[in-house]
Amino acid sequence: QEEPTDSGPTRTVTTNPAFRAAHLRTAYRKPVPPAAAAGEGEALLAADPTDAASGRAVVVGPSGLSFRLPGAPFDFQFSYSEAPRAPPLAIREPAFLPFAPPTMPRPWTGKAPLLTKEEKARRRGVRLHTPLGQETPQTVSAHGIMMEVRERRKMDLARVSPGDGRSREEVLGEPLTPSEVRALVKPHISHNRQLNIGRDGLTHNMLEMIHCHWRRQEICKVRCRGVPTVDMKNLCYHLEEKSGGKVIHRVGGVVFLYRGRHYDPKTRPRYPLMLWKPATPVYPKLIKEAPDGFTKEEADEMRRKGRDLLPICKLAKNGIYITLVKDVRDAFEGSDLVKIDCEGLNPSDYKKIGAKLRDLVPCVLLSFDDEQILMHRGKEWKSRYSKPLTLIPKVPKNNLAMTSVMNSSDEVSDANTQVAIREVLRPKMFKLWKSAVDSSLALLLDDAEANNLTPDSLLTLVEEFSVTSQAVEHSFPALLVTNGDASTDSLSAEYMNDEPETSVAGNEEGQLEQSPDLRDDEHFDVDMFERLESSVPLGSLPIDSMIERLNSE
Amino acid sequence: VSSVPDPAAGPVEYTPWLIAGLGNPGNKYYGTRHNVGFEMVDRIAAEEGITMNTIQSKSLLGIGSIGEVPVLVVKPQSYMNYSGEAIGPLAAYYQVPLRHILLIYDDTSLPNGVLRLQKKGGHGRHNGLQNVIEHLDGRREFPRLSIGIGSPPGKMDPRAFLLQKFSSEERVQIDTALEQGVDAVRTLVLKGFSGSTERFNLVQKYKFHRV
Numbered sequence: 036q037e038e039p040t041d042s043g044p045t046r047t048v049t050t051n052p053a054f055r056a057a058h059l060r061t062a063y064r065k066p067v068p069p070a071a072a073a074g075e076g077e078a079l080l081a082a083d084p085t086d087a088a089s090g091r092a093v094v095v096g097p098s099g100l101s102f103r104l105p106g107a108p109f110d111f112q113f114s115y116s117e118a119p120r121a122p123p124l125a126i127r128e129p130a131f132l133p134f135a136p137p138t139m140p141r142p143w144t145g146k147a148p149l150l151t152k153e154e155k156a157r158r159r160g161v162r163l164h165t166p167l168g169q170e171t172p173q174t175v176s177a178h179g180i181m182m183e184v185r186e187r188r189k190m191d192l193a194r195v196s197p198g199d200g201r202s203r204e205e206v207l208g209e210p211l212t213p214s215e216v217r218a219l220v221k222p223h224i225s226h227n228r229q230l231n232i233g234r235d236g237l238t239h240n241m242l243e244m245i246h247c248h249w250r251r252q253e254i255c256k257v258r259c260r261g262v263p264t265v266d267m268k269n270l271c272y273h274l275e276e277k278s279g280g281k282v283i284h285r286v287g288g289v290v291f292l293y294r295g296r297h298y299d300p301k302t303r304p305r306y307p308l309m310l311w312k313p314a315t316p317v318y319p320k321l322i323k324e325a326p327d328g329f330t331k332e333e334a335d336e337m338r339r340k341g342r343d344l345l346p347i348c349k350l351a352k353n354g355i356y357i358t359l360v361k362d363v364r365d366a367f368e369g370s371d372l373v374k375i376d377c378e379g380l381n382p383s384d385y386k387k388i389g390a391k392l393r394d395l396v397p398c399v400l401l402s403f404d405d406e407q408i409l410m411h412r413g414k415e416w417k418s419r420y421s422k423p424l425t426l427i428p429k430v431p432k433n434n435l436a437m438t439s440v441m442n443s444s445d446e447v448s449d450a451n452t453q454v455a456i457r458e459v460l461r462p463k464m465f466k467l468w469k470s471a472v473d474s475s476l477a478l479l480l481d482d483a484e485a486n487n488l489t490p491d492s493l494l495t496l497v498e499e500f501s502v503t504s505q506a507v508e509h510s511f512p513a514l515l516v517t518n519g520d521a522s523t524d525s526l527s528a529e530y531m532n533d534e535p536e537t538s539v540a541g542n543e544e545g546q547l548e549q550s551p552d553l554r555d556d557e558h559f560d561v562d563m564f565e566r567l568e569s570s571v572p573l574g575s576l577p578i579d580s581m582i583e584r585l586n587s588e
Numbered sequence: 589v590s591s592v593p594d595p596a597a598g599p600v601e602y603t604p605w606l607i608a609g610l611g612n613p614g615n616k617y618y619g620t621r622h623n624v625g626f627e628m629v630d631r632i633a634a635e636e637g638i639t640m641n642t643i644q645s646k647s648l649l650g651i652g653s654i655g656e657v658p659v660l661v662v663k664p665q666s667y668m669n670y671s672g673e674a675i676g677p678l679a680a681y682y683q684v685p686l687r688h689i690l691l692i693y694d695d696t697s698l699p700n701g702v703l704r705l706q707k708k709g710g711h712g713r714h715n716g717l718q719n720v721i722e723h724l725d726g727r728r729e730f731p732r733l734s735i736g737i738g739s740p741p742g743k744m745d746p747r748a749f750l751l752q753k754f755s756s757e758e759r760v761q762i763d764t765a766l767e768q769g770v771d772a773v774r775t776l777v778l779k780g781f782s783g784s785t786e787r788f789n790l791v792q793k794y795k796f797h798r799v
Contacts, residue, residue: 340799347797365790370798424787426771427778429635464604464658467682468642468651476681477644485641493648494613497665500643 064317066125067095073122079103080130093130097122100316102132104307108197109277111306113313116263116273117236119390123316134307199302203279208296211283219254220284220291229256229289233353234384236263237273239309245278246303249294255280259288261353262384265360265391279304288355321390326399328414337372338402341409346376356388360395367398367412368419375408382406475507605654605777606684607632608647608662608675609692610716621737622750624762625692625716626663628735631766632773633661645681647674654777660684671716672723679724689730690773693717696746698736701761703769703792705733705776705785731781733773735765768792 071078077096079087090105099118101110112118113133211219230244248255263270267290271282274292284291325331347366350356359375366373377385382403389400389408398410471477478500480488488496609625617623633640638652638661647664660682664674679689693714698704708729711717721728738758740749754762772788 344799345797347794366794366797369791369794372799373797420787424784424791426768426775426784426788428771429774463601464651464660464682471644471681472642477642480641480643482639482641485639488648489615490613490618491615494665497613497643497646497648501646504645 061127061314063127063129064125065129067123067316071095071097071122080126091132093132095123095126095316099123100126100313102134102313104132104134104195106195106197107306108304111239111309113309113315114236114238115277116270117234117387119318120394121319123318125317126314127316128314131311131313133309133311133313194305195307196305198279198304199299201297203295206279206295206297207281207293211293216283219293223252223254223256223291226256227258228252229258232257232259232263232270234262234381234387237270237277239306242277242306243308245274245280245292246300249280249298249303250300253294253298254283255292255294257290257292259290260355262356262387262391264288264354265356265388266395267357287357321386321393321400322402326401326411328399329411334401337411338404338409341372341374341401344370344372344374344409346374346407349376349378350380350385350388352379352381352384359388360392363392363396363398363410367396367416371412371416372401373398373410373412375410376406377408378406380406476504478504602657603688604658604660604682604684605688605690606660606662606675606679606682607690607692607773607777608664608671608678608720610664610668610671610694610714610720612668613665617751619753620751621694621754622668624694624735624737627762628692628733628766628769629661629663631770635770636774645674645677647678649678654774657777659777668716669719672719672721675720676723686724686727686730689724690776691717691720691730691732692769693732693734694737694750695734696737696739696750698734698738699796700736700738700758701765702736702795703733703765703772704736704789705731705772705781707731707781731776733769733776735762735769737762765792 068078070076075097077094079092079094090103092103094101094103094110098110099112100123101112103110228248230241230248232241245255245257257274259267259270267285267288271285271290274280274290275282278292280292280294280298282290283293325334329337347362348359350359363373363375375385375388377388380388385403385406385408389403389410392398392408392410393400396410397413399413401409401411403409468477472479478496480496607629609627609629611617611623611626612620619627632638633650633652636652636654636659638650638659640648640650640661640663642649642651643665646666647662649660649662651658651660653659660678662675662678664671666674675689675691678684679686693716695704695712695714697712709732710728711721712734717732724730737750737754740746772785775784775788
């Protein structure tokens with residue numbers, strides 16, 4: 036299927052095609068062979084016959100544009116994680132391999148990278164001492180004797196080596212234990228010695244950068260922003276597959292990539308760097324006049340309705356969109372149209388996001404107008420719930436509750452007759468409430484008062500009452516001690532022990548004196564009585580003798 | 589399950605719920621955004637036939653029941669920033685466990701009229717909630733129903749926004765939200781937190797995002 040392109044013969048002429056570089060607005064457009072456009076097979080396009088003979092080719096297939104080199108473990112692509120799922124329709128550039136000269140029939144018009152500090156020192160190349168056991172080299176220069184001169188290391192840009200032949204499992208070794216993972220990840224969490232991934236996703240040259248990180252440290256921290264964070268699972272998969280490492284930890288858009296227990300930087304796989312960004316091929320349109328399943332009129336109607344729909348969220352430029360897919364799915368539960376506000380994003384960004392949502396949610400894209408993505412949930416959408424949401428409607432009150440409330444509000448004094456009914460309904464709380472009212476810890480308003488209560492009058496009431504109730508809360512029955520010191524000591528110690536309960540205790544004691552009929556109620560704060568009885572036998576306190584005397588009088 | 593009968597106590601006795609709405613007392617603050625908790629509590633009390641006729645520990649309260657479950661409906665009358673002084677002692681006195689204290693408050697991080705039921709959470713810069721948490725020994729694991737009031741427009745002072753009254757269209761949204769809130773609270777008290785609570789939150793979150 037190889038077909039020599041027309042750029043081949045013209046290369047030798049002085050007007051080199053490199054200086055007629057293709058750009059985004061170029062008119063160059065060459066349809067790919069029909070088999071590749073249909074997504075069934077792949078077409079090999081070779082830059083020139085020698086390339087074709089040695090197995091170097093540009094491949095156009097269902098995964099987009101990729102580059103095949105002899106000896107490479109996989110086809111190289113500009114971006115591994117962000118390639119659209121659809122097969123391209125046409126290419127916008129003559130078939131070039133974007134790698135270094137041996138495979139690239141195009142002169143390099145780029146600029147060499149700046150030298151690092153070490154490289155500068157190396158180029159200067161003066162070593163002022165000789166290592167032990169070595170003879171001093173005799174090099175003479177204009178500045179005197181130069182002991183050693185080293186060149187900048189030649190980088191073989193075109194080298195392709197798939198590594199040392201070990202499989203990925205062998206390099207990784209046995210899986211890390213959680214404690215090992217923690218120890219490895221900890222020093223890298225707050226450092227920004229990292230690889231940044233943006234809207235292009237995992238590009239080919241990033242593989243080289245990952246291996247550079249792995250020369251010095253076992254973990255490569257990868258920070259992702261923007262489009263690829265919509266589908267982090269896909270990104271992690273490609274990171275693991277292409278680099279041969281393992282993702283050991285991921286928090287939001289930050290991925291920690293481990294190089295493996297038996298990783299050797301000397302025998303690592305080497306791939307040629309891409310010196311140009313290959314032009315993106317032409318892909319089919321995302322927005323169709325009549326999306327699948329709908330007629331044009333239906334789609335237009337939905338677009339019109341979507342104009343005054345509230346967007347569910349506003350995406351930030353280069354933000355982290357991890358929850359976006361879930362949010363859109365949630366929103367589809369309530370409405371069949373969903374809009375996302377993408378104000379300020381690059382148009383290519385929100386188109387990429389839309390394409391990802393179409394595959395992941397899934398949904399039907401309707402428009403990208405006004406920097407907003409409008410989607411419909413599609414005809415074969417199914418709710419994730421089997422039944423519609425039902426809240427418990429208002430239940431008719433049973434009579435017991437009503438009577439007890441009524442009773443409690445207007446006649447408290449002879450509540451004893453109704454005790455049995457209340458026992459069933461809410462014994463404990465009602466008893467507590469009643470005791471609060473009795474011991475003037477709480478103020479009971481009568482019906483008329485409760486009905487025409489304005490916020491201001493309520494406030495004054497509360498303020499007045501808080502003063503009186505404070506007095507009640509903080510006053511205790513006096514203890515006159517005549518019998519012995521031991522009992523009072525224990526009692527006061529008890530009070531000291533449980534500070535927060537003192538107010539309650541005081542009230543209960545007052546309760547005990549006011550209404551002796553409550554004493555036989557075993558539900559009523561039994562522990563309180565037990566505590567009192569444990570220290571002093573009932574009736575032996577001085578207050579009891581006083582009560583007896585008063586009663587007899 | 590939320591309201592399981594306590595096996596130690598009597599035959600049929602449900603653990604009571606304390607339903608407290610936060611707000612500021614007095615006519616000055618009546619009907620403001622910050623007082624939306626009071627409105628919700630009033631609505632619940634009216635629907636369930638609970639008369640709020642008792643004053644105890646700086647708050648107006650009423651006891652009653654939703655279905656079989658006893659509830660204590662509370663409107664603290666100490667000012668918002670001291671709501672905990674009213675609610676803390678009440679919860680202690682009526683022996684309400686932490687998981688049965690339902691706090692109803694306004695939330696600026698939600699759009700106007702959107703409700704959210706949560707099992708636990710932080711204070712979200714709400715002074716009333718901060719104070720309640722302080723008085724509950726720093727425990728944040730109590731259920732809460734937050735009512736969205738939207739965020740202040742432009743550079744408006746958030747305090748001024750909170751103490752404003754609702755605009756007429758916002759009032760309509762809030763009224764429908766309060767109606768839905770009563771049903772949600774009833775469901776919560778009778779059934780506890782379940783899948784339907786999450787679904788309620790979801791429906792509420794996207795209730796304005798429809799054509």
